[in-house]
Amino acid sequence: MASGVRRIRRLAAATALVTTLAPVLGWTSLAYAQAPTGKPGERMVVDARELVYDKDNNTVSAVGDVQILYQGRTIEADRVVYDRQSKRVVATGNARITESNGTVITGDRFNLTDDFRDGFIDSLRVVNTDKTRFSAPRAERTDGEVFVFDKGIYTACEPCVDQPERPPFWQVRAARIIHKKSEQMIYYEDARIEFAGVPIAYIPYMSGPDATVKRKTGFLAPKFINTAALGYGVGLPYFINLAPNYDLTLTPTYLSRQGFLGQAEWRHRFVNGSYNIRAAGIFQQDKDAYLKSPLGAGDDTFRGSIETSGKVFLNPRWTFNWDVAGATDRYFFKNYRIRSESLTTTSYLQESTSTVALNGQSADAWFDMRGYYFQPLTYYDWQKQQPIVAPVVDYNKRIHKPSMIGGELSFTVNITNLTREAASFKSLTPGNQDYLVKSGGDAATGRPAYSLFDGCIVYDKSKCLVTGMAGTIARATAEVDWRRNIVDPIGQVWTPYASLRADLFSINPNTTKYANANVTTIADASDEVFGRAMPAVGLMYRFPFIASTSWGTHILEPVAQVVARPNETNSLRVANEDSQSLVFDDTNLFEWNKFSGYDRVEGGSRANVGLRYSGTFGTESYANLLVGQSYHLGGRNSYTSGDLVNVGLNSGLDTRRSDYVAKAQYQPFKGLLLQAGGRFNESNFEAQRIDASAAFSYKFLSTSVAYGRYEPQPDLGITRRREGLSITQSVSFAQYWSVRGSVLFDLDKYKYDRERYRDALALYQSNPGAYTNPIYPNTGPFQTASTSVGLRYQDECTIFDISYNQSYADRAVNGARTNDTRTVMFRLELRTLGEISYSQNLGSSSAGDGVSSSSR
Structure with a gap:
C-alpha cells in the first residue's frame, strides 16, 4: 500500500x-x-x-x-x-x-x-x-x-x-x-x-x-384574431396575482381596423363562494364596417359588454348563484369574438340568458327561486317580444311511508310571473320573411322590416299562433300526489295513484302600445283572474315474466295504466308559456300529464298500455323494446283542444286512440349500439316520427350515423316534412394522431326550395320593381346543412388541433346561399408553456350578423 x-x-x-x-x-x-x-x-x-x-x-x-x-x-x-x-x-x-x-x-x-x-x-x-x-x-x-x-x-x-x-x-x-x-x-x-x-x-x-x-403575475399566451370588419388583431393578456384568493386579468387587443379593444376579468374566491366580473369595450374607429341600426351597430361609437357570475354557499343546504350579462347591442359578442358563458346557441337562435337563483335542498325537499332575462343576438328577433321572467319558484317535498296510507306523498309548488312588452306571433302559413328582408327596418322598435309576404305581421286568429302574450302573466300552482307500490303473492305490481292540483292565473294583457301586437281578439284588456282545479285518481299494473335460457335472460312485462280526471278548463284563456313543446313518444307514454310544463294540464279519463321486453345475452349483449298506445276513455280530450299555440294538435294524442309509439335498443357486442324509435299512425301505421341511430367504437375507430324524419304539423305552423341524416366519424391513424369529420344532410329541403321559388316568383311577377327575379333551385335531396373536419395530435406534452367548419343556411331565392359560415380554427397547447389559439372566417357570407357587405 x-x-x-x-x-x-x-x-x-x-x-x-x-x-x-x-x-x-x-x-x-x-x-x-x-x-x-x-x-x-x-x-x-x-x-x-x-x-x-x-x-x-x-x-x-x-x-x-x-x-x-x-x-x-x-x-x-x-x-x-x-x-x-x-x-x-x-x-x-x-x-x-x-x-x-x-x-x-x-x-x-x-x-x-x-x-x-x-x-x-x-x-x-x-x-x-x-x-x-x-x-x-x-x-x-x-x-x-x-x-x-x-x-x-x-x-x-x-x-x-x-x-x-x-x-x-x-x-x-x-x-x-x-x-x-x-x-x-x-x-x-x-x-x-x-x-x-x-x-x-x-x-x-x-x-x-x-x-x-x-x-x-405575468403575461399569458397571446391571442390572435382576423376578420374583415376588425382587421388583423393581437391580444396580450396580463395576469395580476393580487392575492391567493383574488386576481385580475387585463387583455388589451389591438385591431388594425377598429382600434383598441379592452377586456378585464376580476376573480375572487372567499370562504363560502366565489364570483367573477368580466367587461369589454371599444370606441370603434371604422363604423362603416357595420350596418346601420337596427340591422347592425354602425351608428354606435362605443360598444361593450359586462358580465358577472358567481355562487355563494349560504350554509350546507342553501346556495345563491347568478350569471348576468348585458351588451350595448345584439351583435357585439359575435362581431368582436367575445367569449361569454351566458350565450345559448341552437340552429335557430342565439341569445344571452341572465339568471339569478336561490337554491336549497335536503334529503327529501328541494327549493329553487330564480329570475331570467333574455337578450336576443340575431337580427330577426325583437327585444320587446322577449319576456322578463321573475320570479320562478319551485318547491318539492316528499314524505316516504306516511302513517296510515304508506307509499310516498309528494307536495309540489310552482309560481311563475313574466312580463313582455309586445306580443310574439308565429305564422300558420310561413312565408319568405327570412329570405325577402328589406334593408332598413323599424328604427324605433329595432324590428326588421319584413316583406308583406309574411302572413303574421298583425295578429289574425286564422293565420297566427300566439307564442307569447304581451303584458303581465302570473300563475301559481300547488299539487299534492300520493302513490304506492303493492306486490301481490304471484308477482303482480299494483301502483294506485291520487293527486289534487290547483292553479291560479292572473293575466293583464297589453293591447294598446304596439299596433302590430293587437291582442284584443285574444283576451280582455282588463285584468283577468281565474283558476282551475284538477283532481285525479289512477292505477298502474305491471306483471313481469322472467325466463332463463341457454342463450340469455329475458323479461317480458305488460304494463297498463288508467287515470280518471274531470275535463281541463280554461285552456283557451291560458297564455301558454311553458307547455309549448309536446312530443309523444316512449318517454312520456306512462306520464300522468304529458304536457311539458305547468300552463297546460291533461284532463279527461285515459288508459295507457304497453309491452316491455329486456334481455341480456352474456356479459356484453343486451336488448330493450317498448311498444305502446294511449286511449282516451271519457270526458274532453285535452289534446284536441288547441290553445293559443295549438299545442296538442297533430301530436298523435288528438284522436280517441293515439298513434303507436315504439323504442328499441340492441347491443350485439361491446362497442356497437343500435337504436330506433318512432310514432306510427294508429289506423295505417304510417310513420309520423322516426329517430334512428347506430354508434360503433373499437380501438382506433369511432363512428355514428343518425337519421330523423318528422311529418308536417300544419296546425303548429310546420307545413313541410323535416328529414335529416348525420354522419360522424373519428379515426386514430397513428400513435397520438386522429382525424375526425361530420356531415349533416337535409334530405327534404329541396322540395321546400322549389315551393319557395314558386311563391317568390309569384311575388316578383306582381311587383318586378321591388324584388329580384328568383333563379330556379336545381338541387337534389342530399343538401348539406353543415360539415366539419379536423386533425388532432395529443400526447403527454402537446395538444395540436386544427378544424374546418362550414354551416349552410337556407338558399336564397336567387340561387345563392345566405348565412353560410366557413371557419378555420387552430389550437396549440404546449404543456407548461401555454396555449395559442386562432380562428379565421373564410369568405363568410353570413347575413344578419350586422356586418356590411363591403366588409365581407
Whole structure:
C-alpha cells in the first residue's frame, strides 16, 4: 500500500462500518457521527464498497456504488472524492442527485460544495417531479436554488422509449436557461422553439413560471384574431396575482381596423363562494364596417359588454348563484369574438340568458327561486317580444311511508310571473320573411322590416299562433300526489295513484302600445283572474315474466295504466308559456300529464298500455323494446283542444286512440349500439316520427350515423316534412394522431326550395320593381346543412388541433346561399408553456350578423 494511503473495504454491515470510521479518517463533514447531538436531518449517511483516505492529498474517497444521504438529498455515483482543503465534493461515473422534492439530477461529473448545494455539473440532465426536463453540456448551481444552464434545453415531453436519442416532439433550446427557484421563474435567453428538432420560432427573451407555480403575475399566451370588419388583431393578456384568493386579468387587443379593444376579468374566491366580473369595450374607429341600426351597430361609437357570475354557499343546504350579462347591442359578442358563458346557441337562435337563483335542498325537499332575462343576438328577433321572467319558484317535498296510507306523498309548488312588452306571433302559413328582408327596418322598435309576404305581421286568429302574450302573466300552482307500490303473492305490481292540483292565473294583457301586437281578439284588456282545479285518481299494473335460457335472460312485462280526471278548463284563456313543446313518444307514454310544463294540464279519463321486453345475452349483449298506445276513455280530450299555440294538435294524442309509439335498443357486442324509435299512425301505421341511430367504437375507430324524419304539423305552423341524416366519424391513424369529420344532410329541403321559388316568383311577377327575379333551385335531396373536419395530435406534452367548419343556411331565392359560415380554427397547447389559439372566417357570407357587405 502506498505511503499515506489507507484503504478500508466494506464488510457485511457496510454502512455501519463506514459511518463509524469516517470521523477517525478525518472526513468529519461527511460523517454520520460527527455530531451525535445534531438533528437527524443534518446528519450524513455514507454507503460505499470502500473508503480511501489519501493523507498526502488530504482527500477522502468513497468508491463503488456510492450512496450519500444528507439533508433530504441523495447523491449516487461510482466514485465520490472529498477535498478537505477546498471543501469540494467531486462525483463521477453515473452521478445522480435526488432532491428532497423528488427532482432527479444526473450528469457525467459533479463538482459541488460539501453540502451539495452549489457547484458545476457536466452533461447535466434534470427530471422534475412533474416530468419536465432540462439538459445542458454544463450547468452551475448557486445558493442551492439558482440553476444556470449553458446552451440549455427544456421540454415537458418524455423521451421516446424505443429511440431515446431522438429529439422530443418539442423543446426550447436557449443560449442560457436560468431557473430561479425562489422566484419560481424560468428565464430563456436567445431561445428558439423546435419541433422534432426543427426550429420554427426564435424569441430573443422570454420567461415563465416553473411547474410549481399555479398563480403568478405575468403575461399569458397571446391571442390572435382576423376578420374583415376588425382587421388583423393581437391580444396580450396580463395576469395580476393580487392575492391567493383574488386576481385580475387585463387583455388589451389591438385591431388594425377598429382600434383598441379592452377586456378585464376580476376573480375572487372567499370562504363560502366565489364570483367573477368580466367587461369589454371599444370606441370603434371604422363604423362603416357595420350596418346601420337596427340591422347592425354602425351608428354606435362605443360598444361593450359586462358580465358577472358567481355562487355563494349560504350554509350546507342553501346556495345563491347568478350569471348576468348585458351588451350595448345584439351583435357585439359575435362581431368582436367575445367569449361569454351566458350565450345559448341552437340552429335557430342565439341569445344571452341572465339568471339569478336561490337554491336549497335536503334529503327529501328541494327549493329553487330564480329570475331570467333574455337578450336576443340575431337580427330577426325583437327585444320587446322577449319576456322578463321573475320570479320562478319551485318547491318539492316528499314524505316516504306516511302513517296510515304508506307509499310516498309528494307536495309540489310552482309560481311563475313574466312580463313582455309586445306580443310574439308565429305564422300558420310561413312565408319568405327570412329570405325577402328589406334593408332598413323599424328604427324605433329595432324590428326588421319584413316583406308583406309574411302572413303574421298583425295578429289574425286564422293565420297566427300566439307564442307569447304581451303584458303581465302570473300563475301559481300547488299539487299534492300520493302513490304506492303493492306486490301481490304471484308477482303482480299494483301502483294506485291520487293527486289534487290547483292553479291560479292572473293575466293583464297589453293591447294598446304596439299596433302590430293587437291582442284584443285574444283576451280582455282588463285584468283577468281565474283558476282551475284538477283532481285525479289512477292505477298502474305491471306483471313481469322472467325466463332463463341457454342463450340469455329475458323479461317480458305488460304494463297498463288508467287515470280518471274531470275535463281541463280554461285552456283557451291560458297564455301558454311553458307547455309549448309536446312530443309523444316512449318517454312520456306512462306520464300522468304529458304536457311539458305547468300552463297546460291533461284532463279527461285515459288508459295507457304497453309491452316491455329486456334481455341480456352474456356479459356484453343486451336488448330493450317498448311498444305502446294511449286511449282516451271519457270526458274532453285535452289534446284536441288547441290553445293559443295549438299545442296538442297533430301530436298523435288528438284522436280517441293515439298513434303507436315504439323504442328499441340492441347491443350485439361491446362497442356497437343500435337504436330506433318512432310514432306510427294508429289506423295505417304510417310513420309520423322516426329517430334512428347506430354508434360503433373499437380501438382506433369511432363512428355514428343518425337519421330523423318528422311529418308536417300544419296546425303548429310546420307545413313541410323535416328529414335529416348525420354522419360522424373519428379515426386514430397513428400513435397520438386522429382525424375526425361530420356531415349533416337535409334530405327534404329541396322540395321546400322549389315551393319557395314558386311563391317568390309569384311575388316578383306582381311587383318586378321591388324584388329580384328568383333563379330556379336545381338541387337534389342530399343538401348539406353543415360539415366539419379536423386533425388532432395529443400526447403527454402537446395538444395540436386544427378544424374546418362550414354551416349552410337556407338558399336564397336567387340561387345563392345566405348565412353560410366557413371557419378555420387552430389550437396549440404546449404543456407548461401555454396555449395559442386562432380562428379565421373564410369568405363568410353570413347575413344578419350586422356586418356590411363591403366588409365581407
